[in-house]
Amino acid sequence: MSKKYILTVQGEGRGHMTQALSMYDLLVEQGHTVCAVILGSSGTRDVPRFFFEKIQAPIIQLQSPNFVSDKKNKSINVPKSVVHNFRKLKTFRKSLKTIDALMKEHQPDVVINFFDLLIGLYYRFYKPQAKLVCIAHQYIYFHPDFEFPDGHWLDRAAIKFYTRLTATGSSKNLGLSFYKIHTNNEEVVIVPPLLRKEVFSLETTKDDFYLVYLVNRGYFEEVLSWHQNHPETVVHCFTDQPDIIHQSYQFDTNKLFVHAINDTLFLEMMSKARGLASTAGFESVCEAMYLGKPVLMVPIQGHYEQFCNSRDAYKAGAGIFADNFDLSKLANFSSTFDGSNPWFKNWVANAKHRIYNEISSV
Numbered sequence: 001m002s003k004k005y006i007l008t009v010q011g012e013g014r015g016h017m018t019q020a021l022s023m024y025d026l027l028v029e030q031g032h033t034v035c036a037v038i039l040g041s042s043g044t045r046d047v048p049r050f051f052f053e054k055i056q057a058p059i060i061q062l063q064s065p066n067f068v069s070d071k072k073n074k075s076i077n078v079p080k081s082v083v084h085n086f087r088k089l090k091t092f093r094k095s096l097k098t099i100d101a102l103m104k105e106h107q108p109d110v111v112i113n114f115f116d117l118l119i120g121l122y123y124r125f126y127k128p129q130a131k132l133v134c135i136a137h138q139y140i141y142f143h144p145d146f147e148f149p150d151g152h153w154l155d156r157a158a159i160k161f162y163t164r165l166t167a168t169g170s171s172k173n174l175g176l177s178f179y180k181i182h183t184n185n186e187e188v189v190i191v192p193p194l195l196r197k198e199v200f201s202l203e204t205t206k207d208d209f210y211l212v213y214l215v216n217r218g219y220f221e222e223v224l225s226w227h228q229n230h231p232e233t234v235v236h237c238f239t240d241q242p243d244i245i246h247q248s249y250q251f252d253t254n255k256l257f258v259h260a261i262n263d264t265l266f267l268e269m270m271s272k273a274r275g276l277a278s279t280a281g282f283e284s285v286c287e288a289m290y291l292g293k294p295v296l297m298v299p300i301q302g303h304y305e306q307f308c309n310s311r312d313a314y315k316a317g318a319g320i321f322a323d324n325f326d327l328s329k330l331a332n333f334s335s336t337f338d339g340s341n342p343w344f345k346n347w348v349a350n351a352k353h354r355i356y357n358e359i360s361s362v
Contacts, residue, residue, distance in 0.1 A: 003109040004033045010116040011041035015283030017051050020114050022194045024055050035106035040064025040116040050263040062095040064118045096122050123169030131362045134167040137282040140175035142188040149311045155304035171362050178316035192351035193286040202271040204291050209234035211273035220245050222325040227256050238266050275334040280306040285313045292339025295319030296330035
């Protein structure tokens with residue numbers, strides 16, 4: 001039976017958006033209707049053009065609570081984030097009213113939330129009839145067998161509290177994972193990563209360049225510093241607002257290339273690169289794992305979620321983690337890296353089927 005869906009997406013990172021794209025394609029393929037997509041963001045980060053081009057449904061951008069970076073656009077400033085979000089309470093209340101109007105207009109059967117806080121707050125205060133399903137890597141934190149890094153008990157408590165807020169009123173939580181967790185748990189169902197269909201058709205090579213993905217462009221200084229000491233190495237760097245980087249820095253544009261975020265070009269270059277250096281986002285690491293590429297993971301300072309990702313992905317054999325973008329570490333690691341990981345490809349192979357079955361049962 002055909003159903004009506006609304007997708008809600010935390011729009012500060014590429015991963016949630018690409019997962020939402022995959023879900024949109026899956027629902028449409030199965031004959032369902034996606035009435036609208038609600039994209040929550042702080043308004044400070046550019047939304048990639050591909051998101052608007054590939055979703056043929058109304059996309060409504062709303063102000064949503066998010067972290068604030070420091071002046072160098074590198075680390076997360078927690079006190080500033082709290083003050084900033086508190087000052088925007090009126091804006092967030094307006095966003096909740098907009099969501100309520102959309103829900104009344106479209107009358108969806110199911111809302112699928114990709115880790116946006118607004119929809120958790122909406123279900124807490126408005127208590128709509130539509131079923132809510134939450135999908136993100138972060139919901140793996142609900143599983144008792146997930147191993148958090150040692151220490152950081154306050155960060156652990158904070159991220160679990162925040163994650164629960166995003167899932168308020170949820171009928172089912174799906175935790176995307178690098179690997180299987182066999183133990184059943186009522187609070188979360190562990191499922192494979194929801195990768196884009198384009199990943200599966202790529203042929204891999206090992207060309208002589210490294211790929212860098214920066215969510216926060218402030219880390220470009222580290223990449224540039226390394227490249228100045230290794231000017232013979234070709235590096236392709238993807239980031240938002242590349243024009244600012246070109247205006248702010250001088251570098252060899254024949255060896256160090258800076259690109260705007262482009263999903264097709266990024267995947268094509270990942271399939272050819274010797275390795276990937278990134279800020280430990282779940283989705284890009286999964287894509288690299290599927291393509292057999294080693295990863296250097298540099299969590300954003302103060303971003304506990306990425307800190308956990310880097311340790312979890314290291315355990316899964318994705319690559320190594322570090323405190324800075326020292327690509328020499330990636331070069332050394334890639335020289336001995338065995339990219340064959342049939343267990344991961346098998347885990348990912350039936351992701352769409354498993355996830356769709358879980359959603360359909362709600």
